[in-house]
Amino acid sequence: MSSDLPALVPIPVPATAVPIGITDPVVKARTELKAALAAIEVKANVPRRVSRTIDDNVEAARAFSRSNPALAGAAVIAAAVTVGGIVWGLVRLYTR
Template sequence: MSSDAPVPMPRTAVPLGIADPVEKARAELKATLAAIEVKANVPRRLSVKIDDSVEKARAFQRRSPALAAAAVVAGAAVVGAVVWGLVRAYTR
């Protein structure tokens, strides 16, 4: 049983079957500009990575809350030690 719904095409793809060279060049330029926008949009890429990391952390916390709490305590201890070391190095 196949679906009649069209498969969405990514913005960075050039459609097949364009016979007119001008239209093909326009489609290629549009796809190239979209690819550059996707690649160069660092804040959006960073936002997606952060959202993925938060979701992974939440899933880990749901699976094993004790280990998640231990990881938070260990992380806080590491940050505290780094700050203490930097302040101590700066004041000497």
């Protein structure tokens, strides 16, 4: 007959967290250090964070262009006109 108690299922712990229940102080210190270093790497890795943000924005732009192709085209034209106007204005100010 099996026990009525539920089986203990290990809960996945993120790399930046320390699991509960560690009793050995040396193991706990090592685990805390490992988690702290992982957290520093996550926060300090700016190129990876920028890359993820750019990927998210590109995916959002693609989804928008799939759902509203006419508005996406108008947005591209408006952006091109804006950039062209800014460049034209800067060149005009420079040449005067």
